Amino acid sequence: MIRYALACEAGHAFESWFRASDDFETQSKRGLISCPQCGSVRVTKQIMAPAVRSIGKEAAQSVALADPRDAEMRQFMRAYRQFVENNAEHVGDKFAEEARKIHYGETEERAIYGAATPTEVRELREEGVEVAPVPILPDERN
Ligand SMILES: [Zn+2]
Secondary structure, eight states: OEEEEEEETTOOEEEEEESSHHHHHHHHHTTOOOOTTTOOOOEEEOEEEEOOTTTOHHHHHHHHHOOTTOHHHHHHHHHHHHHHHHHSEEEETTHHHHHHHHHTTSSOOOOEEEEOOHHHHHHHHHTTOOEEEOOOOTTOOO
16 A cells, blocks of 8 residues: 555645555546545645755755745745756656665666655655645645
8 A cells, every 4th residue: 555645736735545656646636535525536646855955955845834825925935946847857756766776876866756655755864854844825726
């Protein structure tokens, strides 16, 4: 079983269990995953980015603490997310694996982002790899 951190189009964050990583895509396409708060089926995996130098540790931390209802904060979060998408490599479900390799110098240091399970995030943090969620904004559309 894999637990994923998810978020709906309104920005509600929640978690859900899946048998395999492919199950999220399959169930999501069929509209079988809905937000427990508003019932929306427009749900995406929350993406994570490591707080590497090129992204900025402070920016990542303030995003993690941000209140998405605050207009100024939303603007900052949008810019931050855009920055991540423009400057980091999307590694999909291999996020934890790649973040760890970068941390241990097994691959070139670069900015990456992708999906990780809460367990993977906890393990990474225990190993000293700082990661932060990339905000999902309420007005985003996939
Ligand atoms: Zn919702």
